[in-house]
Amino acid sequence: MAETEFWITPAAAIASAFPDGLTELSPRAQVNLRGDAEDASFMTAVKTATGIDLPETPNKAATGKEFKALWLSPDEWLLVGEGEAATLVQNLEGALKGQHFAVNNLSANRTIFELSGPHCHHALMKSSEVDFHPRVFAPGDCLQTLIAKAQAIVEQVEEDRFHIYVRSSFSRYVGAWLAEALAEYRLAD
Amino acid sequence: MLNIDCPWCGKRHETEFRYGGEAHIARPEDPAKLEDTEWAEFLFMRTNTKGYFAERWLHSHGCRRWFNVFRNTVTHEIVGSYKMGEKPPKLPKSAGGTK
Numbered sequence: 001m002a003e004t005e006f007w008i009t010p011a012a013a014i015a016s017a018f019p020d021g022l023t024e025l026s027p028r029a030q031v032n033l034r035g036d037a038e039d040a041s042f043m044t045a046v047k048t049a050t051g052i053d054l055p056e057t058p059n060k061a062a063t064g065k066e067f068k069a070l071w072l073s074p075d076e077w078l079l080v081g082e083g084e085a086a087t088l089v090q091n092l093e094g095a096l097k098g099q100h101f102a103v104n105n106l107s108a109n110r111t112i113f114e115l116s117g118p119h120c121h122h123a124l125m126k127s128s129e130v131d132f133h134p135r136v137f138a139p140g141d142c143l144q145t146l147i148a149k150a151q152a153i154v155e156q157v158e159e160d161r162f163h164i165y166v167r168s169s170f171s172r173y174v175g176a177w178l179a180e181a182l183a184e185y186r187l188a189d
Numbered sequence: 190m191l192n193i194d195c196p197w198c199g200k201r202h203e204t205e206f207r208y209g210g211e212a213h214i215a216r217p218e219d220p221a222k223l224e225d226t227e228w229a230e231f232l233f234m235r236t237n238t239k240g241y242f243a244e245r246w247l248h249s250h251g252c253r254r255w256f257n258v259f260r261n262t263v264t265h266e267i268v269g270s271y272k273m274g275e276k277p278p279k280l281p282k283s284a285g286g287t288k
Contacts, residue, residue: 058197058252073252074197129202143198144251145205151250 003086004029009111011171019182021117024175025163028112029067029085033077033092035101042099049095050079050088059143061155070142070155078106078153078165110153110165113178119185120162124154126181134159148177194270195248196256209245211235212257212277239263243277246270 004027015024035042052064055071062069067081085105092103124132130145142155153165166174191203242262259268259277269278
């Protein structure tokens with residue numbers, strides 16, 4: 001993506017020292033979408049523009065072709081993908097013309113950490129009060145909570161692989177925290 | 190610490206929420222017609238209940254929705270939570286604490 005090619009976050013300064021199982025992903029398009037989930041014409045228009053059936057069940061993610069949608073609140077979703085954010089915004093605005101909605105390109109708002117490996121659940125459980133045990137939190141689930149007291153969106157993309165979205169200004173702190181959280185398991189292996 | 194049941198996100202830890210004071214206080218229909226004392230009554234006067242109390246909470250670090258919680262301010266027992274505009278749940282017969 002041309003527009004994010006030179007983007008850098010505070011976490012980049014320490015990313016080279018991250019242990020196995022923790023990486024900062026390259027910037028992704030992140031577009032915030034708001035609208036009435038009970039309005040069929042809104043849902044159809046979004047489906048036409050993105051191919052995604054927006055999740056109405058709280059704390060679930062839904063995947064489309066180029067983008068996925070994370071449930072944020074009853075009328076709010078975050079569309080994330082590797083495509084162009086500007087094009088997505090344009091498509092959505094075109095498809096939703098005349099309706100009551102809001103689309104905002106928030107790509108620079110959050111950076112994404114990928115936490116993976118057999119101990120990623122444990123590292124998360126140390127960092128949050130939410131239960132991330134595989135028994136209750138499965139791939140396709142996402143939620144907003146505090147990770148080490150910093151607001152974050154946590155999404156499980158597949159078994160033993162999480163994406164953690166934190167505000168860029170918190171990224172160095174959260175990155176350092178997660179690196180520290182993983183350290184003890186590296187010794188155990 | 191409280192485990193609060195957000196009507197959308199489910200049970201979460203108290204640290205994710207903000208407290209919003211007493212619930213079910215309706216804003217006056219026409220504030221311009223009120224006397225200062227009546228406006229102050231609406232703005233500042235609260236019941237300060239000891240016992241079962243309907244209060245507002247905001248899931249500030251989650252879905253950012255306001256909702257109501259029916260809680261015992263003495264024992265911290267939470268009877269239930271419900272969305273804005275809904276009626277508070279009935280007290281269970283077994284409910285303890287000060288009524």
